[in-house]
Amino acid sequence: MKKDIILAGVGGQGILSIAAVIGYAALEQGMFLKQSEVHGMSQRGGDVVSNLRISHNEIASDLIPFGKADLIIAVEPLESLRYLPHLARHGWLISSSTPLNNIPNYPEIEEVLEAIRGIPNHLLLDAETMAKEAGSIKAANMVILGAATPFLEMDFHLIENAVRFLFNKKGEKVLEMNLIALRAGKEFAYLHQRS
Amino acid sequence: MLGDEAIAQGALDAGLSGIYAYPGTPSTEITEFVQNSNYAREHGIHCTWSANEKTAMEAALGMSYAGKRAMACMKHVGLNVAADPFVNSAITGANGGLIVVAADDPSMHSSQNEQDSRFFGKFALIPILEPSNQQEAYDMVRYGFDLSEKYIVPVLMRITTRMAHSRAGVVRGEVRPQNELHLPADLRQFVLLPNIAKKRYKNLLSNHRHFIQESEGSPFNTYIDGHDKSKGILVCGLAYNYLMENYPDGKVPYPVLKIGQYPLPKNMIERMAEDCDEILVVEDGYPMVEELLKGYLGIGLKIKGRLDGTIPRDGELNPNIVAVALGMEDTFGFPVPDLVVGRPPKLCAGCPHIDSYNALNEALSTLPKGRVFSDIGCYTLGALYPYEAINSCVDMGASITMAKGAADAGMIPSVAVIGDSTFTHSGMTGLLDAVTEKSPITVLILDNATTAMTGGQDSAAMGRLEEICRGLGVEEEHIRVVRPLKKFHAEIVQIIEEELAYQGVSVIIPRRECIVSIDKRMRDKFKNKQTETS
Numbered sequence: 062m063k064k065d066i067i068l069a070g071v072g073g074q075g076i077l078s079i080a081a082v083i084g085y086a087a088l089e090q091g092m093f094l095k096q097s098e099v100h101g102m103s104q105r106g107g108d109v110v111s112n113l114r115i116s117h118n119e120i121a122s123d124l125i126p127f128g129k130a131d132l133i134i135a136v137e138p139l140e141s142l143r144y145l146p147h148l149a150r151h152g153w154l155i156s157s158s159t160p161l162n163n164i165p166n167y168p169e170i171e172e173v174l175e176a177i178r179g180i181p182n183h184l185l186l187d188a189e190t191m192a193k194e195a196g197s198i199k200a201a202n203m204v205i206l207g208a209a210t211p212f213l214e215m216d217f218h219l220i221e222n223a224v225r226f227l228f229n230k231k232g233e234k235v236l237e238m239n240l241i242a243l244r245a246g247k248e249f250a251y252l253h254q255r256s
Numbered sequence: 257m258l259g260d261e262a263i264a265q266g267a268l269d270a271g272l273s274g275i276y277a278y279p280g281t282p283s284t285e286i287t288e289f290v291q292n293s294n295y296a297r298e299h300g301i302h303c304t305w306s307a308n309e310k311t312a313m314e315a316a317l318g319m320s321y322a323g324k325r326a327m328a329c330m331k332h333v334g335l336n337v338a339a340d341p342f343v344n345s346a347i348t349g350a351n352g353g354l355i356v357v358a359a360d361d362p363s364m365h366s367s368q369n370e371q372d373s374r375f376f377g378k379f380a381l382i383p384i385l386e387p388s389n390q391q392e393a394y395d396m397v398r399y400g401f402d403l404s405e406k407y408i409v410p411v412l413m414r415i416t417t418r419m420a421h422s423r424a425g426v427v428r429g430e431v432r433p434q435n436e437l438h439l440p441a442d443l444r445q446f447v448l449l450p451n452i453a454k455k456r457y458k459n460l461l462s463n464h465r466h467f468i469q470e471s472e473g474s475p476f477n478t479y480i481d482g483h484d485k486s487k488g489i490l491v492c493g494l495a496y497n498y499l500m501e502n503y504p505d506g507k508v509p510y511p512v513l514k515i516g517q518y519p520l521p522k523n524m525i526e527r528m529a530e531d532c533d534e535i536l537v538v539e540d541g542y543p544m545v546e547e548l549l550k551g552y553l554g555i556g557l558k559i560k561g562r563l564d565g566t567i568p569r570d571g572e573l574n575p576n577i578v579a580v581a582l583g584m585e586d587t588f589g590f591p592v593p594d595l596v597v598g599r600p601p602k603l604c605a606g607c608p609h610i611d612s613y614n615a616l617n618e619a620l621s622t623l624p625k626g627r628v629f630s631d632i633g634c635y636t637l638g639a640l641y642p643y644e645a646i647n648s649c650v651d652m653g654a655s656i657t658m659a660k661g662a663a664d665a666g667m668i669p670s671v672a673v674i675g676d677s678t679f680t681h682s683g684m685t686g687l688l689d690a691v692t693e694k695s696p697i698t699v700l701i702l703d704n705a706t707t708a709m710t711g712g713q714d715s716a717a718m719g720r721l722e723e724i725c726r727g728l729g730v731e732e733e734h735i736r737v738v739r740p741l742k743k744f745h746a747e748i749v750q751i752i753e754e755e756l757a758y759q760g761v762s763v764i765i766p767r768r769e770c771i772v773s774i775d776k777r778m779r780d781k782f783k784n785k786q787t788e789t790s
Contacts, residue, residue: 071599084423096423098258099365100281105634105709107601122501123422123494126575128587142596148589163602165641168595176593 062092062214063116065125067144070136071161072104075202077252078227079134080113082206086215097123106163108140119205134209136188136202137161139158145180154180155209155250157188157201168217184208191245196234200242207246211254217247259419262390262426263357264289266397271432273324273352274302276312276475277286278681279710280331281366282420283359287329288713292715299434305707307716308333308652308681313341313356320410320447322353323438325401329357332373333651334603337682339376345410345446346380347456351440353401354410361417362540363572368632368649370570372541377412377518383459383467384412384518386477386493389425392476392516398429403470405748407463408440416540418572419494452722460491468519471768479524484509488787490525490549491515492539499538501575503625504586534558536566536581540573569582600639609635610770611740611748612673612702613645615766618745620671627667631683633675634709634770635702653682659697660690669756673697677707684724690761691729698755701725702740704770710775725763734758740766 066083066162068076077098084094097112112125133154135141140158148154156177160170177183186208192201203224210220224243228236257265262317264286267275277287290296290303302319306312309330319326330338335358342356358373376383385400387393393415400411444452471477488511491499496514500506513528515521528535536545537559546561560566566581567573580586603610613634620627630636630646631654638645659672674683679701690697703721707713717724725735734755738748748766755762 072601088425094385094424097418098284098421099422100711104711105601105604105637106599108599119675120424122575123418123424123498124498124574126501126579126587128589130589139596139599145590145592146588150589152589164458164597164599166597168597172595176595181592220428 063118063214064114064132066113066115067125067130067133067147067202068111068113068135069133069140069144070109070202071124071140072106072109074136075162075199076109076111078134079136079202079206080111081227082220082223083113083115083213085226086219087230089223090215092117093120095120095123108143110144127246132209132212134205134206138170138177138185139167141208142173142176148180152182153212154183155205155212156183156185157205159187159189159201160184184250186246186249186253188246191249192242195242195245196238200239203239204246207248208250210243210247211250257390257426258285258414258421258423259387259390259393259552260285260359260421261289262394263397263413263415264293265426265428266394267325267327267355268293268295268301269428269431270398270401271434272301272327272435273327274303274316274319275327275329275606276306276319277329278306278308278312278334279707279713279715280309280334280359281710282361282417283329283331283334283357284710284713285420286357286482290423292524299418303433305713305716309338310341313338313345314355315343316354317348317350317410319348320352321440323352324435326351327355327357327596330359331367332358332371333367333369334358335373335376337652342376342410343380344448346382346460347634348446348455349408349456349460350404350410351408351438352435353404355397355400355404355413356410357413357415359415359417359420360541363417365417368651370379370541372544373412373414374518374541374544377414377739378544380412381464382409382412383470384414386414386516386518387419387476388493388496388514388516390419390422390426393419394426394428396476396516399475407466408445409460409463414493416494416572418540420782433537448545464519468522471517471519471521472523474517477521477524478514479527480508480514482508482510482512482514485511485532486514486534488528488535490528490535490537490545492545495538495540495578498573498575498578502579502582513543517627520548525549529557534560536569537561538573538578538581542786543569603634604771606771607634608704608740608770609638609702610643611742611745611768612700612766613638613643615740615745615748616671616673616700617643617645618749619756623669623756627662627669628671628673629655629658629662630673631675631678631749633678634704635675651682652678653686656683656690656697656699659685659699660686660693660695663695663697668695668696668759671756672697674699674701676701676703676705676721677715678722680716680724684728687725687730687761687763688728694760696754698758698760699762701763701765703765704773705767706773708770709774721765730761730763734760734762735765736762737765737767740768
């Protein structure tokens, strides 16, 4: 199995946590991993992206070629569109519908969502509201991750275990909230995915 | 681990005694990894930040002089700052193993230029190592220390952002102990008086052929033969991965020369030149190897790469660029809709710089625009909407000296805006120049008590800015400390106006801790409290 994943969002939204969970689960299965990150200035509220590649075979490039990503997982709708040249024809775009409007020229949100709906395989969800229901909007990244799990071809327990491993030190309450958010995302995906 | 972390782990396992660095993306995480390592703490490995890259390079050289293994890490432009000790360290040579890591930033993700540090290594005439993956980065450190000790010469390790900030699994080797303290065999080795330097330089030159021999036999330089000789591919460092991405079965039809160690292995290149009709050079950064092979006139063997347009002249490589250079079909997903706009980074909500810039803009509102020189840090974002408060960002410390030069030219008042850490990095000497000539400049040292942009490292300026300014000769009554908060806006504007009117050097220090570092500190405090109570 091989999955090439683009993770997109705005600095501070927790895309590296998503990458860490998928990465940990992949390594637990003995898979190879390469993950390219953005550090530095962009982390101050700019656009951030991570290329995450997991495979049972060795991986060559740290960067995913254009048109080859199996998944774009985005925590912000405008950011989900920025990396479309990477998305494979068969690939899925999974994005939160909640805009993070920290720029003066943010486009009309309806137009952004319409553009996402124009992609053949897409899944849009109101991750922020779902995360709020789980306990905190901070868990929106876990909702999105949950929604992406059906496309990862990985046992859901592996993902849950990875979340446990990574959030354990933050206390039981935070961990439980993240797990609820993760499951809510997954449920949504099973109910709504269609291509 | 990250490429940066692999280098740090490699150094710890290879018997490092000290790492010296100033934070700079994408090199910062190397030193941070050592700072967070229990092993380093238990074994007394030096890892405190240096004031700048020059002091870091010199301290590393001193540690090498004393017989121990040392590493100096910096971003590419940091090597400009450290250039004097770096180039001269090639003449003195090393004693304990000495590795200089320079992290280049092709495509300028977080930098002012995309200069290629391999030129610096070539310029200094020392061996260069360039890893293609995290495992090689780990392995090369031990290899580099050994090479350095074998020829008593510093070794440059060149990485790029993609190498530094990409993760992959790494298999560790044995852990070896640090060197014992031991002096160089010749106590004049490091005395670069002309007579001695001439001998040392001849020694360095005569070692050049040994360095080439080492490259010929290096485990990091490999010739992989191919049946199709219409083209040979010479590929440097990380670019190898982009090449292999285009051959999922791992079989490239053309001969491939994978380069990870310089000076270039001459025999291997001669073989490729004899066997192949043309050579495609794939390298991240400047077309250094391509230029070497091509020569100025471009006569002889056909060399393709960045210079003839086969590969774009600037920017970071990727698998698609390499595919096109190989004559393969390009791949593409979906076009980006027109409505997608850029999202540049910005100052955080609650950032003290916001209040400083608002006050500065108001104080300057009656003067013609274009008189604010700034520097490298979060506050450079003050150039963007809605502040549009600064007119320059060139190199660490240039704000003060450029303001002075502009004042010399008659632009009075001139203003410099610099951060606390940037000031102690390279601003102090410029301020001394201004004091010496009583230049009419107003310097704002934005003191947020940290090195914010690279992630909140300790600032060498902490708690001593006023003393430093007084010590450099700034008059007591023209060192003004303010607290950048909205409620003090009118007061700050007035202070800035007063100092703008002064015909000499003024320093205004808006002091308030970085909002991100407070947040981090509070979280750590809460975490510690929890562990204490549980």
